[in-house]
Amino acid sequence: MAVLLLGEVNNGELSVDATAKAVTAAKSLGDVTVLCAGASAAAAGEAAAKIDGVAKVLVAEDASLSHRLAEPTAALIVSLAGDYSHIVAPATTDAKNVMPRVAALLDVMVISDVSGVVDADTFERPIYAGNAIQTVKSKDSKKVITFRTSTFDAAGEGGSAAVETVSVSDAPSLSSWIEDKVAESDRPELTSAKIVVSGGRGVGSEEDFKVIEALADKLGAAVGASRAAVDSGFAPNDWQVGQTGKVVAPELYIAAGISGAIQHLAGMKDSKIIVAINKDEEAPIFQVADFGLVADLFDAVPELTSKL
Amino acid sequence: MKVLVPVKRVIDYNVKARVKADGSGVDLANVKMSMNPFDEIAVEEAIRLKEKGAVEEIVVVSIGVKQAQETLRTALAMGADRAILVVAADDVHTDIEPLAVAKILAKIVEEEAPKMVILGKQAIDNDMNATGQMLAALLGWGQATFASEVVVEGEAANVTREVDGGLQTIEVKLPAIVTTDLRLNEPRYASLPNIMKAKKKPLDEKTAADYGVDVSPRLEVVKTTEPEARQAGEMVPDVDTLIAKLKEKGVV
Numbered sequence: 001m002a003v004l005l006l007g008e009v010n011n012g013e014l015s016v017d018a019t020a021k022a023v024t025a026a027k028s029l030g031d032v033t034v035l036c037a038g039a040s041a042a043a044a045g046e047a048a049a050k051i052d053g054v055a056k057v058l059v060a061e062d063a064s065l066s067h068r069l070a071e072p073t074a075a076l077i078v079s080l081a082g083d084y085s086h087i088v089a090p091a092t093t094d095a096k097n098v099m100p101r102v103a104a105l106l107d108v109m110v111i112s113d114v115s116g117v118v119d120a121d122t123f124e125r126p127i128y129a130g131n132a133i134q135t136v137k138s139k140d141s142k143k144v145i146t147f148r149t150s151t152f153d154a155a156g157e158g159g160s161a162a163v164e165t166v167s168v169s170d171a172p173s174l175s176s177w178i179e180d181k182v183a184e185s186d187r188p189e190l191t192s193a194k195i196v197v198s199g200g201r202g203v204g205s206e207e208d209f210k211v212i213e214a215l216a217d218k219l220g221a222a223v224g225a226s227r228a229a230v231d232s233g234f235a236p237n238d239w240q241v242g243q244t245g246k247v248v249a250p251e252l253y254i255a256a257g258i259s260g261a262i263q264h265l266a267g268m269k270d271s272k273i274i275v276a277i278n279k280d281e282e283a284p285i286f287q288v289a290d291f292g293l294v295a296d297l298f299d300a301v302p303e304l305t306s307k308l
Numbered sequence: 309m310k311v312l313v314p315v316k317r318v319i320d321y322n323v324k325a326r327v328k329a330d331g332s333g334v335d336l337a338n339v340k341m342s343m344n345p346f347d348e349i350a351v352e353e354a355i356r357l358k359e360k361g362a363v364e365e366i367v368v369v370s371i372g373v374k375q376a377q378e379t380l381r382t383a384l385a386m387g388a389d390r391a392i393l394v395v396a397a398d399d400v401h402t403d404i405e406p407l408a409v410a411k412i413l414a415k416i417v418e419e420e421a422p423k424m425v426i427l428g429k430q431a432i433d434n435d436m437n438a439t440g441q442m443l444a445a446l447l448g449w450g451q452a453t454f455a456s457e458v459v460v461e462g463e464a465a466n467v468t469r470e471v472d473g474g475l476q477t478i479e480v481k482l483p484a485i486v487t488t489d490l491r492l493n494e495p496r497y498a499s500l501p502n503i504m505k506a507k508k509k510p511l512d513e514k515t516a517a518d519y520g521v522d523v524s525p526r527l528e529v530v531k532t533t534e535p536e537a538r539q540a541g542e543m544v545p546d547v548d549t550l551i552a553k554l555k556e557k558g559v560v
Contacts, residue, residue, distance in 0.1 A: 070441065070453070127334070132533065175478050290542075
Protein backbone atom coordinates (compact mmCIF):
# COMPACT_ATOMS: atom_id res chain seq x y z
CA MET A 1 0.00 0.00 0.00
CA ALA A 2 1.16 3.50 -0.77
CA VAL A 3 0.26 6.88 0.63
CA LEU A 4 0.21 10.22 -1.19
CA LEU A 5 0.57 13.04 1.32
CA LEU A 6 -0.18 16.63 0.31
CA GLY A 7 2.62 18.69 1.86
CA GLU A 8 1.63 22.05 3.34
CA VAL A 9 3.31 24.55 1.02
CA ASN A 10 2.85 28.31 1.35
CA ASN A 11 4.59 30.71 -1.05
CA GLY A 12 7.07 28.02 -2.01
CA GLU A 13 7.96 27.19 1.57
CA LEU A 14 7.13 23.90 3.30
CA SER A 15 5.38 24.07 6.66
CA VAL A 16 7.60 21.36 8.10
CA ASP A 17 5.74 20.98 11.41
CA ALA A 18 2.28 20.28 9.91
CA THR A 19 3.71 18.08 7.17
CA ALA A 20 5.95 16.09 9.54
CA LYS A 21 3.02 15.44 11.91
CA ALA A 22 0.97 14.09 9.02
CA VAL A 23 3.93 11.88 8.04
CA THR A 24 3.88 10.33 11.52
CA ALA A 25 0.15 9.68 11.20
CA ALA A 26 0.49 8.19 7.71
CA LYS A 27 3.58 6.01 8.16
CA SER A 28 1.70 2.92 9.33
CA LEU A 29 -0.46 2.99 6.17
CA GLY A 30 2.35 2.39 3.69
CA ASP A 31 5.26 4.10 1.93
CA VAL A 32 4.73 7.84 2.12
CA THR A 33 5.16 10.01 -0.97
CA VAL A 34 4.92 13.73 -0.24
CA LEU A 35 3.52 16.00 -2.95
CA CYS A 36 4.74 19.59 -2.91
CA ALA A 37 2.74 21.83 -5.22
CA GLY A 38 3.09 25.53 -5.96
CA ALA A 39 4.30 28.11 -8.48
CA SER A 40 7.67 27.21 -7.02
CA ALA A 41 7.89 24.10 -4.89
CA ALA A 42 11.37 22.70 -5.44
CA ALA A 43 12.74 24.11 -2.17
CA ALA A 44 9.69 22.74 -0.33
CA GLY A 45 10.35 19.39 -1.98
CA GLU A 46 13.96 19.40 -0.74
CA ALA A 47 12.73 20.13 2.79
CA ALA A 48 10.11 17.35 2.60
CA ALA A 49 12.76 14.86 1.44
CA LYS A 50 14.59 15.37 4.76
CA ILE A 51 11.61 14.37 6.90
CA ASP A 52 12.24 10.98 8.48
CA GLY A 53 9.93 8.32 7.04
CA VAL A 54 9.31 9.95 3.67
CA ALA A 55 9.97 7.46 0.84
CA LYS A 56 9.61 9.80 -2.13
CA VAL A 57 8.83 13.41 -2.94
CA LEU A 58 6.91 14.70 -5.95
CA VAL A 59 7.32 18.33 -6.96
CA ALA A 60 4.64 19.96 -9.11
CA GLU A 61 5.33 23.50 -10.25
CA ASP A 62 2.85 25.57 -12.18
CA ALA A 63 1.53 29.12 -11.99
CA SER A 64 -2.00 27.73 -11.47
CA LEU A 65 -0.86 26.13 -8.19
CA SER A 66 0.55 29.36 -6.77
CA HIS A 67 -2.12 30.37 -4.28
CA ARG A 68 -3.37 27.04 -2.96
CA LEU A 69 -6.61 27.33 -4.95
CA ALA A 70 -8.73 24.22 -4.50
CA GLU A 71 -9.65 23.48 -8.10
CA PRO A 72 -6.18 23.08 -9.71
CA THR A 73 -4.71 21.45 -6.58
CA ALA A 74 -7.52 18.87 -6.45
CA ALA A 75 -7.19 18.18 -10.20
CA LEU A 76 -3.45 17.57 -9.74
CA ILE A 77 -3.98 15.16 -6.85
CA VAL A 78 -6.66 13.25 -8.76
CA SER A 79 -4.31 12.91 -11.75
CA LEU A 80 -1.78 11.21 -9.44
CA ALA A 81 -4.28 9.21 -7.37
CA GLY A 82 -4.11 5.97 -9.33
CA ASP A 83 -0.93 4.76 -7.63
CA TYR A 84 -2.09 5.24 -4.05
CA SER A 85 -4.40 3.52 -1.58
CA HIS A 86 -4.47 6.52 0.77
CA ILE A 87 -4.43 10.22 -0.06
CA VAL A 88 -3.79 12.26 3.05
CA ALA A 89 -2.93 15.73 4.34
CA PRO A 90 -2.53 17.60 7.61
CA ALA A 91 -5.92 19.14 8.53
CA THR A 92 -5.00 22.74 7.74
CA THR A 93 -7.50 25.18 6.22
CA ASP A 94 -5.88 24.61 2.82
CA ALA A 95 -6.21 20.84 3.03
CA LYS A 96 -9.76 21.08 4.38
CA ASN A 97 -10.55 23.14 1.30
CA VAL A 98 -8.93 20.73 -1.16
CA MET A 99 -9.35 17.17 0.18
CA PRO A 100 -13.17 16.86 0.16
CA ARG A 101 -13.05 18.04 -3.46
CA VAL A 102 -10.50 15.31 -4.21
CA ALA A 103 -12.68 12.72 -2.48
CA ALA A 104 -15.83 13.65 -4.41
CA LEU A 105 -13.91 13.59 -7.72
CA LEU A 106 -12.82 10.03 -6.82
CA ASP A 107 -16.36 9.15 -5.62
CA VAL A 108 -15.22 8.32 -2.09
CA MET A 109 -16.01 9.81 1.32
CA VAL A 110 -13.46 12.09 2.92
CA ILE A 111 -12.46 11.20 6.49
CA SER A 112 -11.79 14.56 8.13
CA ASP A 113 -9.72 15.44 11.17
CA VAL A 114 -8.56 11.91 11.96
CA SER A 115 -7.06 11.69 15.45
CA GLY A 116 -6.11 8.00 15.43
CA VAL A 117 -5.24 5.26 12.96
CA VAL A 118 -6.59 1.81 13.95
CA ASP A 119 -5.73 -0.01 10.72
CA ALA A 120 -5.58 0.74 7.00
CA ASP A 121 -9.39 1.05 6.78
CA THR A 122 -10.32 2.13 10.29
CA PHE A 123 -9.87 5.53 11.84
CA GLU A 124 -10.85 7.51 14.91
CA ARG A 125 -12.12 11.06 14.68
CA PRO A 126 -13.73 13.50 17.08
CA ILE A 127 -17.35 14.47 16.45
CA TYR A 128 -19.73 16.83 18.26
CA ALA A 129 -16.94 19.26 19.09
CA GLY A 130 -14.87 16.50 20.62
CA ASN A 131 -17.67 15.33 22.92
CA ALA A 132 -17.50 11.93 21.28
CA ILE A 133 -14.88 9.93 19.43
CA GLN A 134 -16.17 7.93 16.51
CA THR A 135 -14.38 4.95 15.03
CA VAL A 136 -15.22 4.53 11.36
CA LYS A 137 -14.31 1.80 8.89
CA SER A 138 -14.16 2.93 5.28
CA LYS A 139 -15.62 0.74 2.56
CA ASP A 140 -14.12 2.91 -0.18
CA SER A 141 -11.33 1.61 -2.42
CA LYS A 142 -9.27 4.73 -1.76
CA LYS A 143 -9.15 6.60 1.51
CA VAL A 144 -8.98 10.38 1.49
CA ILE A 145 -7.99 11.62 4.93
CA THR A 146 -7.00 14.77 6.80
CA PHE A 147 -5.08 14.29 10.05
CA ARG A 148 -5.62 16.41 13.13
CA THR A 149 -2.00 17.48 13.61
CA SER A 150 -2.26 18.20 17.34
CA THR A 151 -2.57 14.50 18.16
CA PHE A 152 0.56 13.35 16.32
CA ASP A 153 4.20 14.13 17.10
CA ALA A 154 6.20 15.55 14.23
CA ALA A 155 8.51 13.08 12.44
CA GLY A 156 12.15 14.02 12.87
CA GLU A 157 14.75 14.91 10.29
CA GLY A 158 17.25 12.55 8.74
CA GLY A 159 15.45 11.31 5.66
CA SER A 160 16.93 11.50 2.18
CA ALA A 161 14.06 10.68 -0.13
CA ALA A 162 14.35 10.87 -3.89
CA VAL A 163 12.73 13.94 -5.45
CA GLU A 164 10.88 13.69 -8.75
CA THR A 165 9.14 16.32 -10.82
CA VAL A 166 5.61 15.69 -12.06
CA SER A 167 3.87 17.46 -14.91
CA VAL A 168 0.78 19.55 -14.35
CA SER A 169 -2.04 19.33 -16.85
CA ASP A 170 -4.22 22.29 -17.73
CA ALA A 171 -7.37 22.62 -15.70
CA PRO A 172 -10.12 25.14 -16.42
CA SER A 173 -9.70 28.25 -14.30
CA LEU A 174 -12.71 28.61 -12.01
CA SER A 175 -11.28 30.96 -9.43
CA SER A 176 -8.40 33.38 -9.19
CA TRP A 177 -6.36 34.80 -6.38
CA ILE A 178 -6.69 38.47 -5.49
CA GLU A 179 -4.78 38.97 -2.26
CA ASP A 180 -3.58 37.47 0.99
CA LYS A 181 -3.81 39.41 4.21
CA VAL A 182 -1.39 37.53 6.37
CA ALA A 183 -1.23 38.69 9.93
CA GLU A 184 2.40 39.79 10.30
CA SER A 185 3.67 38.48 13.57
CA ASP A 186 6.91 37.51 15.21
CA ARG A 187 4.99 35.12 17.42
CA PRO A 188 5.09 31.37 16.82
CA GLU A 189 2.34 29.76 14.79
CA LEU A 190 -0.65 28.84 16.96
CA THR A 191 -0.86 25.15 16.09
CA SER A 192 2.86 24.46 16.57
CA ALA A 193 3.64 26.80 19.50
CA LYS A 194 5.00 25.26 22.72
CA ILE A 195 3.05 27.77 24.81
CA VAL A 196 -0.31 29.37 24.01
CA VAL A 197 -1.88 32.22 25.99
CA SER A 198 -5.58 32.66 25.23
CA GLY A 199 -8.14 35.26 26.19
CA GLY A 200 -11.90 34.99 26.28
CA ARG A 201 -14.95 37.16 26.63
CA GLY A 202 -13.68 38.19 30.07
CA VAL A 203 -10.94 40.26 28.42
CA GLY A 204 -13.68 42.72 27.50
CA SER A 205 -12.25 44.57 24.48
CA GLU A 206 -9.76 44.47 21.63
CA GLU A 207 -7.70 47.10 23.47
CA ASP A 208 -7.51 44.99 26.62
CA PHE A 209 -6.30 41.96 24.65
CA LYS A 210 -2.87 43.65 24.92
CA VAL A 211 -2.71 42.23 28.47
CA ILE A 212 -2.91 38.72 26.98
CA GLU A 213 -0.45 39.58 24.21
CA ALA A 214 2.09 40.98 26.69
CA LEU A 215 2.16 37.69 28.63
CA ALA A 216 2.42 35.74 25.37
CA ASP A 217 5.37 37.83 24.23
CA LYS A 218 7.11 37.42 27.59
CA LEU A 219 6.80 33.63 27.23
CA GLY A 220 7.52 33.49 23.49
CA ALA A 221 4.02 32.10 23.12
CA ALA A 222 1.30 32.23 20.49
CA VAL A 223 -1.90 34.14 21.26
CA GLY A 224 -5.25 32.37 21.15
CA ALA A 225 -8.85 33.39 21.71
CA SER A 226 -12.16 31.78 22.48
CA ARG A 227 -15.00 31.91 20.00
CA ALA A 228 -16.80 34.35 22.31
CA ALA A 229 -13.83 36.73 22.11
CA VAL A 230 -13.70 36.42 18.31
CA ASP A 231 -17.48 36.87 17.96
CA SER A 232 -17.26 39.97 20.15
CA GLY A 233 -14.58 41.41 17.88
CA PHE A 234 -11.83 41.37 20.53
CA ALA A 235 -9.56 39.11 18.48
CA PRO A 236 -9.13 38.03 14.84
CA ASN A 237 -10.62 34.73 13.73
CA ASP A 238 -7.24 33.15 12.99
CA TRP A 239 -6.58 33.25 16.74
CA GLN A 240 -9.65 31.18 17.47
CA VAL A 241 -9.06 27.98 19.42
CA GLY A 242 -11.91 25.48 19.43
CA GLN A 243 -14.11 23.21 17.40
CA THR A 244 -14.75 25.93 14.83
CA GLY A 245 -11.21 27.31 14.98
CA LYS A 246 -7.82 25.74 15.54
CA VAL A 247 -7.01 22.67 17.57
CA VAL A 248 -3.88 23.07 19.67
CA ALA A 249 -1.94 20.85 22.06
CA PRO A 250 0.96 22.90 23.44
CA GLU A 251 3.15 22.08 26.46
CA LEU A 252 1.45 24.91 28.33
CA TYR A 253 -1.95 26.48 27.67
CA ILE A 254 -2.94 29.53 29.70
CA ALA A 255 -6.65 30.41 29.50
CA ALA A 256 -7.53 33.84 30.89
CA GLY A 257 -11.10 35.05 31.13
CA ILE A 258 -12.31 31.95 29.32
CA SER A 259 -15.31 30.20 30.87
CA GLY A 260 -14.61 26.89 29.10
CA ALA A 261 -17.49 26.30 26.70
CA ILE A 262 -17.53 22.79 25.22
CA GLN A 263 -16.56 24.15 21.84
CA HIS A 264 -13.43 25.80 23.29
CA LEU A 265 -12.40 22.74 25.30
CA ALA A 266 -12.53 20.71 22.08
CA GLY A 267 -9.70 22.84 20.75
CA MET A 268 -7.28 22.73 23.69
CA LYS A 269 -8.00 19.84 26.04
CA ASP A 270 -5.07 17.81 24.72
CA SER A 271 -2.62 20.46 25.98
CA LYS A 272 -0.05 18.99 28.40
CA ILE A 273 -0.50 21.58 31.17
CA ILE A 274 -3.57 23.81 31.34
CA VAL A 275 -3.69 26.92 33.51
CA ALA A 276 -7.02 28.68 34.02
CA ILE A 277 -7.37 32.20 35.36
CA ASN A 278 -10.95 33.30 35.90
CA LYS A 279 -12.74 35.36 38.50
CA ASP A 280 -15.73 33.01 38.43
CA GLU A 281 -14.79 30.01 40.55
CA GLU A 282 -17.67 28.04 39.00
CA ALA A 283 -16.26 28.40 35.46
CA PRO A 284 -16.14 24.96 33.76
CA ILE A 285 -12.59 25.66 32.55
CA PHE A 286 -11.39 24.80 36.09
CA GLN A 287 -12.62 21.22 35.61
CA VAL A 288 -9.99 20.60 32.95
CA ALA A 289 -7.23 22.83 34.34
CA ASP A 290 -4.12 21.43 36.01
CA PHE A 291 -3.73 24.71 37.86
CA GLY A 292 -6.61 27.05 38.53
CA LEU A 293 -6.39 30.57 39.89
CA VAL A 294 -9.56 32.41 40.88
CA ALA A 295 -8.59 36.01 40.22
CA ASP A 296 -9.31 39.03 38.06
CA LEU A 297 -7.25 38.50 34.92
CA PHE A 298 -6.36 42.19 34.87
CA ASP A 299 -4.51 41.68 38.18
CA ALA A 300 -3.17 38.16 37.68
CA VAL A 301 -2.01 38.28 34.05
CA PRO A 302 0.13 41.46 34.39
CA GLU A 303 1.55 40.06 37.64
CA LEU A 304 2.49 36.85 35.82
CA THR A 305 4.04 38.88 33.01
CA SER A 306 6.17 40.90 35.40
CA LYS A 307 7.27 38.00 37.61
CA LEU A 308 8.09 35.40 34.97
CA MET B 309 -30.13 35.35 -9.62
CA LYS B 310 -31.33 32.39 -7.64
CA VAL B 311 -29.47 31.12 -4.58
CA LEU B 312 -29.76 27.66 -3.06
CA VAL B 313 -29.06 27.25 0.66
CA PRO B 314 -28.87 23.75 2.14
CA VAL B 315 -29.61 23.58 5.88
CA LYS B 316 -29.12 20.76 8.36
CA ARG B 317 -31.05 19.88 11.48
CA VAL B 318 -28.56 19.18 14.25
CA ILE B 319 -28.39 19.02 18.02
CA ASP B 320 -28.73 22.54 19.43
CA TYR B 321 -25.27 23.98 19.94
CA ASN B 322 -25.99 24.77 23.59
CA VAL B 323 -26.78 21.14 24.37
CA LYS B 324 -24.00 18.81 25.45
CA ALA B 325 -23.91 15.69 23.29
CA ARG B 326 -24.14 12.45 25.30
CA VAL B 327 -22.73 9.19 24.02
CA LYS B 328 -25.16 6.26 24.22
CA ALA B 329 -24.17 3.58 26.69
CA ASP B 330 -24.06 0.89 24.00
CA GLY B 331 -21.48 2.87 22.01
CA SER B 332 -23.73 3.10 18.95
CA GLY B 333 -23.70 6.87 18.73
CA VAL B 334 -24.82 10.09 20.35
CA ASP B 335 -28.27 10.13 21.97
CA LEU B 336 -30.58 12.41 19.98
CA ALA B 337 -33.95 11.20 21.29
CA ASN B 338 -35.79 14.02 23.12
CA VAL B 339 -32.88 16.40 22.62
CA LYS B 340 -33.40 19.99 21.47
CA MET B 341 -32.58 20.25 17.78
CA SER B 342 -31.89 23.44 15.80
CA MET B 343 -30.52 24.65 12.52
CA ASN B 344 -26.76 24.11 12.20
CA PRO B 345 -25.29 27.51 13.22
CA PHE B 346 -23.10 27.81 10.10
CA ASP B 347 -26.22 27.17 7.96
CA GLU B 348 -28.03 30.00 9.74
CA ILE B 349 -25.16 32.23 8.64
CA ALA B 350 -25.64 30.90 5.08
CA VAL B 351 -29.37 31.69 5.12
CA GLU B 352 -28.65 35.16 6.52
CA GLU B 353 -26.06 35.84 3.80
CA ALA B 354 -28.52 34.86 1.08
CA ILE B 355 -31.13 37.19 2.59
CA ARG B 356 -28.63 40.05 2.75
CA LEU B 357 -27.71 39.50 -0.91
CA LYS B 358 -31.43 39.62 -1.70
CA GLU B 359 -31.85 42.83 0.28
CA LYS B 360 -28.96 44.35 -1.72
CA GLY B 361 -30.73 43.39 -4.94
CA ALA B 362 -28.13 40.83 -6.04
CA VAL B 363 -30.50 37.89 -5.52
CA GLU B 364 -34.14 37.41 -6.54
CA GLU B 365 -35.03 34.06 -5.03
CA ILE B 366 -33.74 31.99 -2.10
CA VAL B 367 -34.51 28.27 -2.10
CA VAL B 368 -33.64 26.34 1.03
CA VAL B 369 -33.23 22.57 1.08
CA SER B 370 -32.77 20.04 3.85
CA ILE B 371 -31.86 16.38 3.50
CA GLY B 372 -32.53 14.02 6.37
CA VAL B 373 -35.48 13.05 8.53
CA LYS B 374 -39.01 14.39 8.14
CA GLN B 375 -38.58 16.59 11.21
CA ALA B 376 -36.12 18.72 9.20
CA GLN B 377 -39.30 20.43 8.02
CA GLU B 378 -39.08 22.56 11.19
CA THR B 379 -35.58 23.66 10.22
CA LEU B 380 -36.83 24.66 6.78
CA ARG B 381 -39.71 26.62 8.34
CA THR B 382 -37.15 28.50 10.43
CA ALA B 383 -35.23 29.41 7.26
CA LEU B 384 -38.47 30.50 5.59
CA ALA B 385 -39.32 32.62 8.63
CA MET B 386 -35.89 34.28 8.41
CA GLY B 387 -36.65 35.25 4.80
CA ALA B 388 -36.10 32.38 2.37
CA ASP B 389 -38.77 32.11 -0.33
CA ARG B 390 -39.38 28.39 -0.76
CA ALA B 391 -38.20 25.08 0.61
CA ILE B 392 -37.44 21.54 -0.52
CA LEU B 393 -37.39 18.71 1.99
CA VAL B 394 -35.65 15.53 0.88
CA VAL B 395 -36.56 12.70 3.23
CA ALA B 396 -33.62 10.32 3.25
CA ALA B 397 -33.84 8.71 6.70
CA ASP B 398 -36.47 7.57 9.20
CA ASP B 399 -34.38 7.46 12.35
CA VAL B 400 -33.14 10.75 13.80
CA HIS B 401 -29.85 8.97 14.54
CA THR B 402 -29.14 8.33 10.84
CA ASP B 403 -26.64 10.84 9.50
CA ILE B 404 -26.55 11.10 5.72
CA GLU B 405 -22.91 11.41 4.67
CA PRO B 406 -21.67 14.57 2.92
CA LEU B 407 -20.98 12.66 -0.32
CA ALA B 408 -24.60 11.45 -0.57
CA VAL B 409 -25.91 14.88 0.43
CA ALA B 410 -23.73 16.49 -2.25
CA LYS B 411 -25.05 14.03 -4.86
CA ILE B 412 -28.67 14.90 -4.02
CA LEU B 413 -27.84 18.61 -4.00
CA ALA B 414 -26.17 18.26 -7.41
CA LYS B 415 -29.45 16.90 -8.80
CA ILE B 416 -31.41 19.74 -7.22
CA VAL B 417 -28.95 22.24 -8.70
CA GLU B 418 -29.60 20.69 -12.14
CA GLU B 419 -33.33 21.29 -11.69
CA GLU B 420 -33.22 24.67 -10.00
CA ALA B 421 -30.21 26.18 -11.82
CA PRO B 422 -29.09 28.54 -9.03
CA LYS B 423 -26.13 30.86 -9.66
CA MET B 424 -24.76 30.23 -6.20
CA VAL B 425 -25.07 27.63 -3.46
CA ILE B 426 -24.25 28.94 0.01
CA LEU B 427 -23.60 26.29 2.68
CA GLY B 428 -22.31 26.25 6.23
CA LYS B 429 -18.63 25.26 6.31
CA GLN B 430 -19.34 22.37 8.65
CA ALA B 431 -22.16 20.76 10.58
CA ILE B 432 -21.62 20.74 14.32
CA ASP B 433 -22.63 17.08 14.63
CA ASN B 434 -20.28 15.14 12.34
CA ASP B 435 -17.79 18.05 12.01
CA MET B 436 -16.87 16.81 8.51
CA ASN B 437 -16.44 20.17 6.76
CA ALA B 438 -16.98 18.57 3.36
CA THR B 439 -20.40 19.02 1.70
CA GLY B 440 -19.69 22.32 -0.07
CA GLN B 441 -16.36 21.21 -1.47
CA MET B 442 -17.86 17.88 -2.61
CA LEU B 443 -20.79 19.60 -4.31
CA ALA B 444 -18.37 21.94 -6.12
CA ALA B 445 -16.43 18.90 -7.35
CA LEU B 446 -19.54 17.08 -8.59
CA LEU B 447 -20.78 20.17 -10.45
CA GLY B 448 -17.34 21.17 -11.75
CA TRP B 449 -17.84 24.59 -10.14
CA GLY B 450 -15.40 26.85 -8.40
CA GLN B 451 -15.47 26.99 -4.60
CA ALA B 452 -14.92 29.74 -2.06
CA THR B 453 -14.86 28.11 1.35
CA PHE B 454 -14.75 29.59 4.89
CA ALA B 455 -16.08 32.97 3.72
CA SER B 456 -15.96 36.06 5.90
CA GLU B 457 -17.09 38.44 3.13
CA VAL B 458 -19.02 37.86 -0.10
CA VAL B 459 -19.38 40.55 -2.78
CA VAL B 460 -21.26 39.63 -5.97
CA GLU B 461 -20.10 41.58 -9.04
CA GLY B 462 -21.71 40.60 -12.32
CA GLU B 463 -20.71 37.07 -13.28
CA ALA B 464 -18.27 36.61 -10.40
CA ALA B 465 -18.06 36.87 -6.64
CA ASN B 466 -15.19 38.24 -4.61
CA VAL B 467 -14.91 36.19 -1.47
CA THR B 468 -12.64 36.79 1.49
CA ARG B 469 -11.72 33.52 3.17
CA GLU B 470 -10.60 32.69 6.70
CA VAL B 471 -7.36 30.72 6.32
CA ASP B 472 -4.57 29.67 8.68
CA GLY B 473 -2.56 32.78 9.43
CA GLY B 474 -5.03 35.36 8.11
CA LEU B 475 -7.34 36.09 5.20
CA GLN B 476 -7.28 35.27 1.50
CA THR B 477 -9.42 37.02 -1.10
CA ILE B 478 -10.29 35.17 -4.29
CA GLU B 479 -12.56 35.80 -7.24
CA VAL B 480 -14.75 32.88 -8.17
CA LYS B 481 -16.70 32.65 -11.41
CA LEU B 482 -20.44 32.10 -11.11
CA PRO B 483 -22.06 29.68 -10.73
CA ALA B 484 -20.08 28.85 -7.61
CA ILE B 485 -20.13 27.31 -4.16
CA VAL B 486 -19.62 29.47 -1.07
CA THR B 487 -19.25 28.05 2.43
CA THR B 488 -19.65 30.29 5.45
CA ASP B 489 -17.37 30.98 8.38
CA LEU B 490 -18.33 32.56 11.69
CA ARG B 491 -17.60 36.20 11.02
CA LEU B 492 -19.53 36.46 7.76
CA ASN B 493 -22.60 37.88 9.50
CA GLU B 494 -24.80 37.64 12.55
CA PRO B 495 -28.02 35.80 11.68
CA ARG B 496 -31.31 37.53 12.45
CA TYR B 497 -34.07 36.13 14.57
CA ALA B 498 -37.36 35.43 12.85
CA SER B 499 -40.15 37.76 14.01
CA LEU B 500 -43.50 36.31 15.05
CA PRO B 501 -45.37 37.71 12.00
CA ASN B 502 -42.69 36.20 9.75
CA ILE B 503 -42.98 32.85 11.52
CA MET B 504 -46.72 32.95 10.78
CA LYS B 505 -46.10 33.94 7.16
CA ALA B 506 -43.54 31.16 6.75
CA LYS B 507 -46.23 28.57 7.37
CA LYS B 508 -47.82 29.57 4.07
CA LYS B 509 -44.62 29.53 2.02
CA PRO B 510 -44.26 26.56 -0.34
CA LEU B 511 -42.45 23.45 0.93
CA ASP B 512 -41.98 20.57 -1.50
CA GLU B 513 -41.43 17.11 -0.12
CA LYS B 514 -39.23 14.63 -1.96
CA THR B 515 -37.26 11.49 -1.18
CA ALA B 516 -33.68 10.50 -1.94
CA ALA B 517 -35.08 7.91 -4.35
CA ASP B 518 -36.74 10.71 -6.37
CA TYR B 519 -33.23 11.83 -7.25
CA GLY B 520 -31.91 8.32 -7.81
CA VAL B 521 -29.19 8.73 -5.21
CA ASP B 522 -27.95 5.85 -3.08
CA VAL B 523 -27.51 7.24 0.43
CA SER B 524 -26.00 4.14 2.02
CA PRO B 525 -22.94 5.13 4.02
CA ARG B 526 -19.36 4.60 2.86
CA LEU B 527 -18.10 4.86 6.42
CA GLU B 528 -19.34 2.19 8.78
CA VAL B 529 -19.51 3.45 12.35
CA VAL B 530 -17.70 0.80 14.40
CA LYS B 531 -18.25 2.53 17.73
CA THR B 532 -18.74 5.87 19.40
CA THR B 533 -17.08 6.51 22.74
CA GLU B 534 -16.70 9.26 25.30
CA PRO B 535 -13.38 11.04 25.01
CA GLU B 536 -10.91 10.43 27.79
CA ALA B 537 -11.88 12.73 30.60
CA ARG B 538 -9.30 15.15 31.85
CA GLN B 539 -8.84 15.22 35.60
CA ALA B 540 -9.25 18.54 37.31
CA GLY B 541 -6.01 19.60 38.98
CA GLU B 542 -5.46 21.89 41.92
CA MET B 543 -6.45 25.42 42.72
CA VAL B 544 -3.60 27.77 43.54
CA PRO B 545 -4.05 30.73 45.91
CA ASP B 546 -1.92 33.30 44.10
CA VAL B 547 0.36 34.09 41.16
CA ASP B 548 3.56 33.26 43.07
CA THR B 549 2.34 29.74 43.82
CA LEU B 550 1.29 29.34 40.17
CA ILE B 551 4.74 30.34 38.96
CA ALA B 552 6.38 27.94 41.42
CA LYS B 553 4.16 25.08 40.19
CA LEU B 554 4.89 25.83 36.55
CA LYS B 555 8.63 25.95 37.25
CA GLU B 556 8.36 22.61 39.04
CA LYS B 557 6.75 21.16 35.87
CA GLY B 558 9.51 22.73 33.77
CA VAL B 559 7.14 24.50 31.38
CA VAL B 560 8.34 28.06 32.03
